[in-house]
Amino acid sequence: MVERTVRIGSTHGLHARPAKIFTQAAAASGAGVTLTKTGGKTVNAASILGVISLGIDHGDEVTLAVDGGNADAVLEELVDLLVRDHDE
Amino acid sequence: MELSGIGIGQGVALGPVIRMADPLPEPLDAPSGRTPAEEGERARASLGAVAADLLSRGERAGGAARDVLEAQAMMAEDPTLQEDVTARLAEGKTAERAVFEALAAFRDMLVEMGGYMAERATDLDDVSQRVVSHLAGLPAPGVPDPGYPFILVARDLAPADTALLDLGTVLGLVTSEGGPTSHTAILAREKSIVAIVGVADAGRLVDEDEIILDAENSVVVSGPNAAQKAAAESRIAARAARQNAPIRPGALADGTPIPLLANLGSADGAARAVELGAEGVGLFRTEFLFLGSTSAPTVTQQQEQYERMLREFPGRKVVVRALDAGADKPLAFLNDADEENPALGLRGLRSLRASEDILREQLTALANANAASDADVWVMAPMVATVEETRYFVDLAHELGLKTAGVMVEIPSAALLADRVLQHADFASIGTNDLTQYTLAADRMLGTVANLQDPWHPAVLRLIREVGEAGAALGKPVGICGEAAADPLLAVVLVGLGATSLSMSAPALVDVRASLARFTLAQARQLAAAALQADEAASAREAVKAVASAFPEPPEGLGSSAAPEPTEPQQTIPPREVLK
Numbered sequence: 277m278v279e280r281t282v283r284i285g286s287t288h289g290l291h292a293r294p295a296k297i298f299t300q301a302a303a304a305s306g307a308g309v310t311l312t313k314t315g316g317k318t319v320n321a322a323s324i325l326g327v328i329s330l331g332i333d334h335g336d337e338v339t340l341a342v343d344g345g346n347a348d349a350v351l352e353e354l355v356d357l358l359v360r361d362h363d364e
Numbered sequence: 365m366e367l368s369g370i371g372i373g374q375g376v377a378l379g380p381v382i383r384m385a386d387p388l389p390e391p392l393d394a395p396s397g398r399t400p401a402e403e404g405e406r407a408r409a410s411l412g413a414v415a416a417d418l419l420s421r422g423e424r425a426g427g428a429a430r431d432v433l434e435a436q437a438m439m440a441e442d443p444t445l446q447e448d449v450t451a452r453l454a455e456g457k458t459a460e461r462a463v464f465e466a467l468a469a470f471r472d473m474l475v476e477m478g479g480y481m482a483e484r485a486t487d488l489d490d491v492s493q494r495v496v497s498h499l500a501g502l503p504a505p506g507v508p509d510p511g512y513p514f515i516l517v518a519r520d521l522a523p524a525d526t527a528l529l530d531l532g533t534v535l536g537l538v539t540s541e542g543g544p545t546s547h548t549a550i551l552a553r554e555k556s557i558v559a560i561v562g563v564a565d566a567g568r569l570v571d572e573d574e575i576i577l578d579a580e581n582s583v584v585v586s587g588p589n590a591a592q593k594a595a596a597e598s599r600i601a602a603r604a605a606r607q608n609a610p611i612r613p614g615a616l617a618d619g620t621p622i623p624l625l626a627n628l629g630s631a632d633g634a635a636r637a638v639e640l641g642a643e644g645v646g647l648f649r650t651e652f653l654f655l656g657s658t659s660a661p662t663v664t665q666q667q668e669q670y671e672r673m674l675r676e677f678p679g680r681k682v683v684v685r686a687l688d689a690g691a692d693k694p695l696a697f698l699n700d701a702d703e704e705n706p707a708l709g710l711r712g713l714r715s716l717r718a719s720e721d722i723l724r725e726q727l728t729a730l731a732n733a734n735a736a737s738d739a740d741v742w743v744m745a746p747m748v749a750t751v752e753e754t755r756y757f758v759d760l761a762h763e764l765g766l767k768t769a770g771v772m773v774e775i776p777s778a779a780l781l782a783d784r785v786l787q788h789a790d791f792a793s794i795g796t797n798d799l800t801q802y803t804l805a806a807d808r809m810l811g812t813v814a815n816l817q818d819p820w821h822p823a824v825l826r827l828i829r830e831v832g833e834a835g836a837a838l839g840k841p842v843g844i845c846g847e848a849a850a851d852p853l854l855a856v857v858l859v860g861l862g863a864t865s866l867s868m869s870a871p872a873l874v875d876v877r878a879s880l881a882r883f884t885l886a887q888a889r890q891l892a893a894a895a896l897q898a899d900e901a902a903s904a905r906e907a908v909k910a911v912a913s914a915f916p917e918p919p920e921g922l923g924s925s926a927a928p929e930p931t932e933p934q935q936t937i938p939p940r941e942v943l944k
Contacts, residue, residue: 283702291481296435323444324435325470328484331477335702 278351279341281314285359289333298357299324307344309354314338321354365586367565369538371579372549374852374875375558375603377515377536378588378596381573382508384518384525387489388496391460400453407449407459410498414491415440417504425528432487440491445470460499467492486541490522507534515577517569520561521548529557536577538584540566560584606878611641614866614877618884622859624877625681625867627845631669634676637870641877644680644740646793646867647845648673650687650726660722663729670733670741678738683793683843683867684730685772686723686757688712688746698722707807712747712774713757724764731765742768744793749775754788772845774798779827782834789840792831794863796846800824818901819848825861825895825904832862843867852879857908859885860892887915 286294302309302321309321311330314337319326321340332338338358342351396403415437422433439445445466452462471488474481493505507516507525513533518525520541526548529537536558539548552559558579569575569586576585576596585592614624625646626637637645653661653669674682689698689711698719703709716723727743734741745757748771761769770791773779779799786792796819801808803824806816819825828844835842843865844858850872856879858866866876883891894911898904 291484293431293435296431296438299438300434320443323442324438325442326444328481329444329470329473331481335706337702 277341277343278347279339280351280355281337281339282355282358284332284334284336284338285361287334287361289336290327290330290358294357295324295327298354299327301354301357305342305346305350305354307342307347307350309343309350310341312339312341365568367563367568367584367586368582369560369563369566369584370549371582372552372557372559372561374580375536375577376580376596376599377558377577378593378600379513379515379535379574381517381538381569381571381575382510382514383569383571384507384516384521385505387493387505387519388500388502391458391464391496393457393461395456396453396458398458400450400456403453403457403459403462404450406499407453407463407495408446410459410495411440411446411449411463413498414494414504417494418491421528429526436487436491439470439488440495460496463495463499464492467495486520486522509533515575517566519566526552526557531557536560536579538563538566538569538575538577540564603875606874609874609878612877612881613641613643614880616859616880616883616885616888618886620885622863622880623681623865624873624880625683625843625845625865626870626873627867628673631673631676633870634673638676640870640873642870642873644677645673645682645684646843646865648682648684650685651689654687654689660725663725663732666726666729667732667736670730671736674733674737674739674741680739681742682739683742683744683770683845686713686716686726686743686745689715707801712772713745713753714747716745717753717756723760727761727764727766734766740768741766742770742791744770744772744791746772746795747774747798748772748785749777751781751784751788754778754785758788758790770840773827773831774802776803776827779830782831783837786831786834786838786840791841791843792835793843793845793867794828794831796824796828796844796848799827799846800848803827819846819851820854820895820901820904822896822898822900822904825857825892828858828863829861829892829896835864836862841865850876852876853891853905853908853912855879856883856888856912857892857895860888860890883912883915887912 284290290298299322310318311321311327312318313330313332316330319330321327340351340354340358418433418437418440422430425433448466448469449462452465453459467488471485474485474488497504507529513535515536515538516534517538520539521537537552539561540563548559549561558577560577560579560582563584573586574588576588576592578585588596614622616622623643624641625644626642627647628634628637628645629649630652653666698715710718730741730743743761743766748754748757754771757771758769768790770789770793771778771785772795773782773792774795776799778785782792797808800817800819800821804816804821806813808817831842841864842862844863845867848854848858849866850868852875855866855876859880868876891908891911894907895904898907
């Protein structure tokens with residue numbers, strides 16, 4: 277398993293659209309991916325309801341953990357989505 | 365009866381009310397006659413069918429609606445939701461009840477979280493309604509179709525409904541819920557649907573009631589009298605005529621040219637803006653080149669993009685804003701520090717200055733693009749607080765070959781010292797959204813203080829006057845590039861305060877152009893004086909409306925009855941604003 281802790285780049289945090297983009301990618305990766313908000317709970321990263329239930333705001337610290345084949349590449353791709361701003 | 369809410373856009377509609385059907389009743393919590401496995405199969409089938417339907421609606425709707433609908437489809441097929449439903453089915457509940465309870469639990473959680481998340485609760489309610497009706501074999505809830513034009517009244521519209529509204533029959537939209545950032549408001553704005561959201565008393569409107577929906581004044585008039593109806597009809601006709609009127613350069617009734625420019629976020633919208641009569645670009649945001657990158661694009665890559673846009677505006681002014689990163693638009697390579705108050709942090713010019721190589725590269729790319737095109741490139745720095753910062757930026761831009769360099773006035777300190785800032789800057793451009801945020805200390809992103817985020821506030825207008833007066837005294841152009849410029853009446857006030865050009869999203873150009881043509885410069889100044897004397901944003905707006913309607917030729921669209929479109933002589937406007 278590989279994991280990394282990053283800060284959220286999206287202006288409005290992980291709400292509808294950024295959460296959708298992130299969850300889609302997590303589900304499509306085929307790997308087991310979890311997202312943990314620092315000081316909060318851990319959810320299945322392929323679950324949009326789980327992800328938005330963390331109430332992640334811009335600048336929040338989260339930890340992404342990936343389990344399965346090709347975990348390093350999946351981690352890179354997902355981290356990139358988390359630090360990016362999807363709201364212009 | 366008059367009901368108030370938050371108007372979206374400038375439109376007016378008149379017609380009969382049709383209410384959206386009330387939601388289905390809550391499914392009964394009776395024990396199921398089927399096994400949990402059978403119920404699970406039913407739930408999965410309906411959730412899957414609803415997800416597929418939402419996806420296909422998203423495909424048809426396109427644009428922003430598509431993202432929302434895709435997100436809803438993912439919610440219907442969410443693994444966490446399925447686990448929750450399965451657990452409830454194991455207790456012997458029906459599929460209807462289990463899905464309803466599971467979605468309601470997530471919905472309540474979102475509401476508790478408040479803000480943006482709470483506004484997503486409607487999305488889940490809609491999924492729940494759709495799944496429960498599918499399980500019951502009923503048609504999906506949606507927009508009624510009475511076969512004649514009507515004004516739709518609803519609690520709030522699901523994105524699926526707003527996206528596919530038939531604009532031929534839906535004259536307008538009234539919702540009792542939803543704020544200015546709700547999906548309904550965003551989509552109504554995008555599709556130019558006449559709408560008023562957040563009308564708390566909308567429940568008092570019943571089917572077939574005739575109403576006037578006046579988005580410009582944020583009011584719904586139920587059972588209007590003949591005079592009110594005639595006034596509304598003439599405003600609707602005048603607005604339709606404006607949409608079809610030949611496009612002229614922006615000018616006041618006395619011929620004073622006020623160039624009307626477009627705000628653009630990439631080269632893609634340029635052709636459309638020109639079609640709508642943009643005389644140039646007043647704010648070209650450059651963040652799109654940088655977002656999503658872990659490092660800055662090269663000079664050559666940037667130059668290519670800039671040239672692509674400049675080609676659309678031969679002989680015109682294009683004001684480019686240097687990268688505005690930080691706070692609401694963080695970029696990892698500029699500022700990744702966690703700040704307690706990002707709006708007050710290392711953003712705009714401050715962060716560029718901390719990474720001067722990025723600023724130098726951007727200015728170099730712009731200077732190269734300028735040399736390779738016929739457009740007239742002006743460059744400006746975002747978030748300038750001091751005279752020293754002004755000098756720094758202007759000197760650097762000049763040094764790198766850009767001859768017209770200015771600053772954005774978004775921070776009250778820059779407005780208060782505009783006479784000194786403009787000694788050094790070649791022009792100023794006022795960003796009214798941030799200027800309002802900083803003047804009233806009200807976060808733009810926060811719905812709970814949205815009432816303070818009003819550029820009509822006399823404190824904001826007074827700061828704008830400082831800049832306008834300094835510009836006039838020094839012969840330097842003062843533009844406006846915030847949403848305030850898109851408000852047709854406020855646009856005239858801004859000109860009265862000294863703005864020499866106005867920049868806005870392209871669809872707003874039509875109404876602003878028509879509004880400017882109704883007033884002389886002297887009248888615009890009287891309107892500005894009336895606004896400055898008010899205590900509050902609301903009373904400033906009222907005072908200006910009152911003064912405007914007292915002018916000899918009453919402007920239509922401001923509550924007065926049928927006034928003919930004034931016919932002013934065609935003015936010859938120089939093709940581009942010449943810098944004195």
